[in-house]
Amino acid sequence: MAKLSKIIIFATFLIYVFCSLIRAGSLQKVTRGNFIFIYPKGDSLLVEYLLKETDKPLQRVESFFYESLTTPVTILIVKSDRAFRAYFQNKIPEWSQAIAIPRERMIVLKLSNADQIRKGPQILVHEVVHILVYDHLKGAGIPTWLNEGLAEYFSEGNLSLQKKILLADAIVSNKTIDLMAMDTLFRFSTAKARLAYIEAQSAVAFMVEKYGLPKLKQFLDYLARRKILDDAFKLTYHFDFLDFEIQWNEYIYRHYRYLVLLRFEEWIFAFIALLFLMAVLAVYLRNKKKLKKMQDEEDSSDFFEYPDWDESDSDESDEFR
Ligand SMILES: [Zn+2]
Known part of the structure; x- marks a missing residue:
């Protein structure tokens, strides 16, 4: 219960912060269906991209739960890791890219780099599912x-x-x-x-x-x-x-x-092992070839140095005996 009241106070605080920022002009707000997007000024294309990419997956999810979002959900888009962590007073794990607070119908989504923007629609659907699950289970x-x-x-x-x-x-x-x-x-x-x-x-x-x-x-x-x-x-x-x-x-x-x-890494290891074996084989074959060539040369030299003369052909041959 203490935890619950903390969340409510915290969410109320966040809403107050967002409203002040909207009034100050650094954040913009747009309502689309049951989504209220709050985003940094000039990021309306990002909102359009999120809406377009999540449309079909959300229809599938809503048809599974036989219910749609009847109460609006506020989606805050944050463009920096620092701002994201500051909103949650550093009480969130380092790997977190988004947080859903179903009871307060709020999602905070961090889109601070190209990879996070690419995964943004899927992560937004993930967070919306948390809210639909909460609605379905009635808390x-x-x-x-x-x-x-x-x-x-x-x-x-x-x-x-x-x-x-x-x-x-x-x-x-x-x-x-x-x-x-x-x-x-x-x-x-x-x-x-x-x-x-x-x-x-x-x-x-x-x-x-x-x-x-x-x-x-x-x-x-x-x-x-x-x-x-x-x-x-x-x-x-x-x-x-x-x-x-x-x-x-x-x-x-x-x-x-x-x-x-x-x-x-298994394949890299196997590839390195294969390269090593190929190198060993290549050296072995080259040495074998070299050895054979040397032997051939040696045999040829034998032929010239020690000709198989017919002893009867020359008397000189006797001198070497
Ligand atoms: Zn989750």
């Missing part, structure tokens, strides 16, 4: 792995090959994180957080692939009715969370562990 609690897994799955779909290889690497080196351990995600290092997001996405993708989207929807409906996680699993899938985690672990072990062979 009921949800484990972090499921919340992040839904956001990643609905903003990206199945794991990319690169993510599968990272997961494979964690599987073979025995570094996978328990799904429930992700509740402390905010304290994870960058590498650990990246793996946690991949695992969460993979767990939701597995639920969809094995049991289908309608079952996932039913599962979330049970959570919305304040069922605890184990009960929601049992009522929907007829097994509990532990059984689910075992199934998912077996699935990723079976499907992804071999992908570790596709790691870039």
Whole structure:
């Protein structure tokens, strides 16, 4: 409860800061449907780009949850890492690019370089999914792995090959994180957080692939009715969370562990090893050729130096005996 009131006070403070900045003219505001964008002056093209690229993915997400954003959501675009961290008083992890505060219907999105702008639409969809999940569950609690897994799955779909290889690497080196351990995600290092997001996405993708989207929807409906996680699993899938985690672990072990062979550094190592072998072979062949040539020359010299004269042809030959 204390945490909740802190968030509300903090969000109110942020809104006050934004309003002052809009009045001062350094920020602009535009309303599109249920989105209110607040962005630095002169970045209207960035807003258009975000709207265009998120339109279709958001329609898909809204059709899954059978509901759309009925209460407006404020999206603040921040162009520098310093400003982003300052808004949250440095209380956010270094790897964070966006924050959703569903209760206050607010998303803060950092777009400070070309790579972040490229990923911007996908990250915005991810944050909107958090708000839709919150709306759908009517504020009921949800484990972090499921919340992040839904956001990643609905903003990206199945794991990319690169993510599968990272997961494979964690599987073979025995570094996978328990799904429930992700509740402390905010304290994870960058590498650990990246793996946690991949695992969460993979767990939701597995639920969809094995049991289908309608079952996932039913599962979330049970959570919305304040069922605890184990009960929601049992009522929907007829097994509990532990059984689910075992199934998912077996699935990723079976499907992804071999992908570790596709790691870039493995191929670089193999390539260097191959170059080395080729170099050794080339030196061996060259030496062999040289040796053969020397032997041939030697044989030829023998022929000239020690001709097989017919002894009877010359008397001089006797002198060398
Ligand atoms: Zn998230």
